[in-house]
Amino acid sequence: MDTMVARSSDRGADPSGGDPRAPAGAATLSFDASGAPPLPFRSILFNGSDASSSIADPVAPDVLSDLNIDQIVNAITAGRDEYDLKPFFFSPLHDVEAIHYRHAILRDLENPALFGQVQTFAKQMRAMRDHLAKAAKRYYVLQKQRWFLDAVDIYCEAVGQLARDLTDAELRSRGFQALRDHLAAHTESEGFTTLRAETERLQEGLAAVRYCLRIKGNRITVAHYESEADYSEDVLGTFEKFRQGAPKERRFTFPSGPDMDHVEAAILERVARLYPELFSSLGEYCRQHRNYLDPTIARFDREVQFYVSYLDHIGRLKPTGLAFCYPDVTDRSKEVCGREVFDLALADRLVRKGAPVVANDFYLKDAERIIVVTGPNQGGKTTFARTFGQLHHLASIGCPVPGREARLFLFDRLLTHFDREEDLQNQRSKLEDDLVRMREILARATSRSILIMNESLSSTTLSDALFLGREILGHVIERDLLSVSVTFLDELTSLGDATVSMVSTVDPDDPARRTYKILRSPANGLAYAIAIAEKYHLTYEGVRRRVGT
Numbered sequence: 001m002d003t004m005v006a007r008s009s010d011r012g013a014d015p016s017g018g019d020p021r022a023p024a025g026a027a028t029l030s031f032d033a034s035g036a037p038p039l040p041f042r043s044i045l046f047n048g049s050d051a052s053s054s055i056a057d058p059v060a061p062d063v064l065s066d067l068n069i070d071q072i073v074n075a076i077t078a079g080r081d082e083y084d085l086k087p088f089f090f091s092p093l094h095d096v097e098a099i100h101y102r103h104a105i106l107r108d109l110e111n112p113a114l115f116g117q118v119q120t121f122a123k124q125m126r127a128m129r130d131h132l133a134k135a136a137k138r139y140y141v142l143q144k145q146r147w148f149l150d151a152v153d154i155y156c157e158a159v160g161q162l163a164r165d166l167t168d169a170e171l172r173s174r175g176f177q178a179l180r181d182h183l184a185a186h187t188e189s190e191g192f193t194t195l196r197a198e199t200e201r202l203q204e205g206l207a208a209v210r211y212c213l214r215i216k217g218n219r220i221t222v223a224h225y226e227s228e229a230d231y232s233e234d235v236l237g238t239f240e241k242f243r244q245g246a247p248k249e250r251r252f253t254f255p256s257g258p259d260m261d262h263v264e265a266a267i268l269e270r271v272a273r274l275y276p277e278l279f280s281s282l283g284e285y286c287r288q289h290r291n292y293l294d295p296t297i298a299r300f301d302r303e304v305q306f307y308v309s310y311l312d313h314i315g316r317l318k319p320t321g322l323a324f325c326y327p328d329v330t331d332r333s334k335e336v337c338g339r340e341v342f343d344l345a346l347a348d349r350l351v352r353k354g355a356p357v358v359a360n361d362f363y364l365k366d367a368e369r370i371i372v373v374t375g376p377n378q379g380g381k382t383t384f385a386r387t388f389g390q391l392h393h394l395a396s397i398g399c400p401v402p403g404r405e406a407r408l409f410l411f412d413r414l415l416t417h418f419d420r421e422e423d424l425q426n427q428r429s430k431l432e433d434d435l436v437r438m439r440e441i442l443a444r445a446t447s448r449s450i451l452i453m454n455e456s457l458s459s460t461t462l463s464d465a466l467f468l469g470r471e472i473l474g475h476v477i478e479r480d481l482l483s484v485s486v487t488f489l490d491e492l493t494s495l496g497d498a499t500v501s502m503v504s505t506v507d508p509d510d511p512a513r514r515t516y517k518i519l520r521s522p523a524n525g526l527a528y529a530i531a532i533a534e535k536y537h538l539t540y541e542g543v544r545r546r547v548g549t
């Protein structure tokens with residue numbers, strides 16, 4: 001995994017097989033430049049003392065859909081429903097150090113050896129949960145107990161192996177270093193060593209069980225195996241002299257599912273009577289170790305999939321030449337930039353189709369706060385606005401972002417105002433509804449918020465849209481918000497030092513062909529004319545269709 005660096009400064013388990021999810025915990029591992037020892041490990045995702053507060057204010061659903069972040073997260077988490085990862089991807093962090101904590105862990109996971117070891121651990125833990133689920137569904141107690149014993153055996157092996165792997169690994173992140181220390185202490189603790197010893201003793205004891213079945217009519221007698229002769233060898237020897245070539249193969253199919261029928265259950269019950277001490281120990285073992293799963297390890301098992309799923313996702317895009325970088329995230333400066341950035345949701349669809357992905361650049365410096373994007377329709381303006389929002393959201397959850405290089409602002413709220421279809425159940429006009437939504441958004445915004453607006457005033461006249469657009473951007477400037485505004489009004493690109501004009505371009509040799517490149521350039525005065533022509537089907541192609549030629 002070759003994620004580029006930007007240039008810049010639980011699961012708990014119920015032995016009955018019920019829902020094994022444990023609440024996400026928080027890492028209390030702290031960074032102290034004085035060299036003070038870190039606090040005990042609790043979370044691979046959070047470096048604070050209370051992880052629950054970190055996921056208490058997720059991004060609003062309308063923002064997720066406007067920016068296609070929901071599509072990105074659906075693609076990332078596909079096939080991992082058991083981990084319930086979406087809350088992590090929808091919940092921004094609000095501390096730069098918390099983001100650095102995740103960056104360091106991701107860099108450790110870019111080591112293929114460590115990544116593979118974590119995947120092996122996850123596979124074993126999934127097998128453990130599968131055994132617990134099967135135990136919960138079984139009807140006969142002795143069978144439940146054996147499935148539970150096997151689940152604990154898998155768990156002990158998984159934890160022990162991961163502890164050995166991390167001991168040998170070169171770890172640089174505080175998160176993995178603290179996990180390594182936790183696993184070392186846990187595997188050497190009296191509780192774990194006792195659990196592992198008892199598990200091995202019972203497994204060996206059950207493997208050594210031998211018994212005989214005497215079947216006469218419909219009666220089966222279960223007895224100790226006393227080294228009785230194997231009559232199958234005698235039978236084969238007797239009939240050997242009659243062998244004439246290879247015998248015809250006759251196969252019989254026997255049920256191979258996990259369930260026992262009543263005859264098998266009755267036999268097992270009588271075997272248990274032959275070995276009362278062993279099976280009594282098994283029952284006591286299941287009662288004593290019902291809560292065997294260490295909650296911190298269970299939490300790690302869930303949380304680490306946040307990193308694994310994201311690295312898996314971008315790993316499928318990198319071979320096409322798309323770059324990802326660790327952004328420089330700041331909560332102090334609003335001088336943001338991005339080089340060769342792109343819409344991750346769109347890129348995923350295009351790569352599947354084998355189509356090229358167009359990347360763009362942007363920057364804001366000094367007093368610049370608002371990028372006003374104009375240009376012809378279907379030229380990539382909305383995609384650019386979504387890209388700006390996606391970059392900041394992905395940066396806020398501590399993930400590499402799509403692009404060669406990025407410096408981004410850590411916001412308190414990510415807000416959007418996109419065009420909505422008119423709701424027939426709503427008594428307000430579309431313009432009134434747009435303005436009510438905008439008022440609510442601006443009421444929530446602070447100087448640390450980011451606002452993405454996409455053709456918010458397309459439902460009114462040019463003069464009204466221009467008046468309202470100036471008023472809205474005036475409030476945005478007054479609040480010192482970072483913002484991207486997609487509009488057909490060229491006049492909004494020059495409202496002062498806070499606004500920057502960017503234009504979606506076309507091929508100079510063929511103005512009808514969009515390049516999807518968004519360049520920092522003065523508005524060309526054609527956006528509104530093209531929008532009107534397309535709205536009333538007065539473009540060249542529209543007129544040709546109408547006249548039937």
